[in-house]
Amino acid sequence: MASTTPVPARTTFQGNDRLLLGIVLGVVTFWLFAGSMGTVAPNVLNEINGAYSDPAKKVWDHPLISPDAMNLAVSITALFSGMFIVIAGGLADRIGRVRISLLGNGLSILGALLIVFAAGPVALPLMLAGRAVQGLSAACIMPATMALVKTYWDGPGRQRAVSMWSIGSWGGSGLASILGGYVATFAGWRWIFIAAIVVSALSIMLMWGTPESRVVQAGPRRFDLPGVLVFVVAILSLMIVLIFGSKIGWGSPVTLGLLVVAVVGIIALVGLERRSANPFIDLALFKNRTFTGATVSNFLLNGNIGMLLVTQQLLQLAGGMKASDAGLLTLGYAVTIIAFIRVGEKLLQRFGPRLPMIWGSGIVGIAVILLMPTNLLLGQYQWFAIVAYALFGLGLAFYATPSTDAALANLPADKAGTGSGIYKMASSLGSAIGAAISLAVFTALGSTGAQFVGDVLTNHGRTDNIDLRQAAVVALVFNLLMVVVAIASIMMTVPKGREDSSTGK
Structure with missing residues (x-):
């Protein structure tokens, strides 16, 4: 009987800056460009549906895309990414990480094209199809490129590559709302996705010709x-x-x-x-404690994006701020996460992954706490929000590289794509589930409030928005609980030193 033990393909190729730039540009196509749809959704509806039939109520008689359908278009990308990312990671291990990365960029171009041409009677099917294809693109790019980082870089070089990868993902998400708002205002929302096509094409050009990395199977492998x-x-x-x-x-x-x-x-x-x-989800990988701690805490901290969405809606619905003005308050989030990701890398090199992951999670928790006093006047709360958003970015910057490197370092070479897919599935599903629960709590209590919050916090200023302010506090408490569980998971699973990935101990 033939052996079915997978063997990593051998190569003497070493990662370089050309390949790294191609990888980062591929990652950005999802986090920066596809991720801006939530911000520009109102612009999309207004342009495709035309003028309101009832401007006072902001409704259309026969919309080509309804608000509910637009909400689905916003969320379907992360959903498709989360569902198929492990499958794509497994395929990358078997048929090639470079091939799957290039395929992901091709899908990114296709998805963006469908969105650019979404208009008239076919607007809704093209929009939903384009957003779903963008999700499949991310499912291909994220685990395949992470596996390439694992394969073609080692030691401090890999940690630098992970930092650059994280700037593309975390930094891209931090800039998405600002980029989307300003491009939609001054050039039109379709130009966001035209730019995404150009970036994907550049990524393909930079990655083209890279030696293939895959796992050589000694026998048949069933799907x-x-x-x-x-x-x-x-x-x-x-x-x-x-x-x-x-x-x-x-x-x-x-x-x-x-x-x-x-x-x-x-x-x-x-x-x-x-x-x-x-x-297709190799549960044996979770025998490695460090990989488990990195993946679980990654899921939970990504879920804290709900904090950002809830407070942005609170500022607009309860505070009467414009979307562009509320979004501008998040500038500190983008700046700190990009500026301090390399600091997280240095902390990893000095202390190992455990302490920076705990420190980063703790800073995120402080950010959540700073957003809880929704009883303040709008002018006061804005300053709390500015500081909190900046701390949110700082905490994620400290956490990102140590967590990603801990996950990659503890993956067997023949499981790099599959394991990276599981780790990034935690990111996508964490964001989708955390955001959905936070918004569900905020929406459900937005019309009734939560009296026990009023017993603790005395509201200042307007009284017609108390229910929304109380609802936001409850949603933020949920986010704080996720941070607490994330810290506990790190403390229980990530040791002070590095693990030997071959032992799983």
Whole structure:
């Protein structure tokens, strides 16, 4: 019987700045350009649907894209990325990390083209298809490029490459709302996606000709179709509940039924993957404590994007600020995360991953706490928000490189793509689920408030927005709990020294 043990392909190629720039540009196509859709959604609706039929109520008689459909278009990209990123990472291990990275950039171009041409009667299908393809693009690019970093860089060189990769992802997300707002205002929202096409093409040119990196299989390997199908059904059911639960009704049979499907599906998935000879989510990787701590805390800290979304809506709905003015307050988030990511790299080199990950998470927790006094006057709260957003970026900057390097360093070479896919799946699903829960809490309590918050905080200024202010506090408490659990997971799983990836101890 032929052996089925995978063997890493050998190469003498070493990573260089040309390849690294191509990798970073590929990562940016999702985090910076595709990620700006949430900011420009109102501009998209106004341009495609035309003038309001009822300007006072801001509604259209026959919209080509409804607000609910636009919300789906915003969220579907992260959803598709999260669902398929592990599959794409596994494919990258088998058929080539460079090939999958190039495929991801090609999909990015296709998705952006569909969005650019979204107009008239086909506006909605082209918009949804384009956003879904952008999600598939991210699912290909993120694990494949991380695996290339793992393969072609070592030691301090890899840590620098991880920092650059993190600037593309975390830094891109920090600039997305600002870029989207200003490009949509001065040039039109379609130019965001035209620029994305150009950036993807540059990424392809820079990565073209890179020696292939893949795992040589000594025998046939079956595709884990049952595991994939169960995973997709479970995650789709969960996200429908989180995103549309308030519309459908939290107690409706449909919502409860979907919730049961999600829970049963996740339980069944664990059983299937444990018994599968070739699981698409390799649960054996979680035997390594450091990889587990990095992945779990990555999921939870990415979920704190809900903090940003809730407070941005609070500033607009309760404070009456313009979207552009509220978005400008997040400038410190983008500046600190880009400026201090290399500091996180230096902290990793000096202290190892554990302490910087804890410090970064703790700073994120302080940011959440600073946003909780929603009882203040708008002028006072704006200053709290400016400081909190900057600290949010600083905390993520300290956390990003140590966490990513800890995950990569503890992956076996033949599992680099699959493991990177799991780590980045935690990012995408953490963002999607954290944002959905935070917004669901904020929306559900926005019309009724939370009296126990009023018993603690005495509101100043207007009284017609108290319910929204109290709802925001409850949503922020949820985000703070995620930070606490993230710190606990790091302390329990990430040792002070480095692990030997071959032992999993």
